[in-house]
Amino acid sequence: MSSDRREQAEQRLLDVERENQRLQAAASMKTIRGDAYKASFDRNVEQRTQDNVKPSEVVATLESQVEEQNQRLQLVVDRQTADHGILSFRADESEGRVAELTKVRVASLS
Secondary structure: HHHHHHHHHHHHHHHHHHHHHHHHHHHHHHHHHHHHHHHHHHHHHHHHHHHHHHHHHHHHHHHHHHHHHEEEEEHHHHHHHHHHHHHHHHHHHHHHHHHHHHHHHHHOOO
C-alpha cells in the first residue's frame, strides 16, 4: 500500500513537472510573441517618425526657398525704384535744358 501511495505521489510529481514545463513553454512563447509584437510596433513607430520628418524637411526647404525668392524680388523692386528715381531726375534735367534752349533760341530769333 505504501508503494502504491509512493507510485501515485511520484506520478503526481511527474504530472506536475510536465504541467509546469508546459506552462513555462507557453509563457516563453507568449513572451517571445510579445517581444516580436513590441519590436514590430517600435519599427512602425520609428518608420512613421521618419516619414513625418521627411515632409517637415521638405516644408522647411520650400519655406527657405520662398524666403530667398522674396528677398530677390525685393532687391529687384528696390533696384527698379532707384532706376525710376534716376530716370525721373534725368527727365527733369532734360526738360530744364529744353526750356533753356528754347529761351536761347527765342532770344536769338528776336
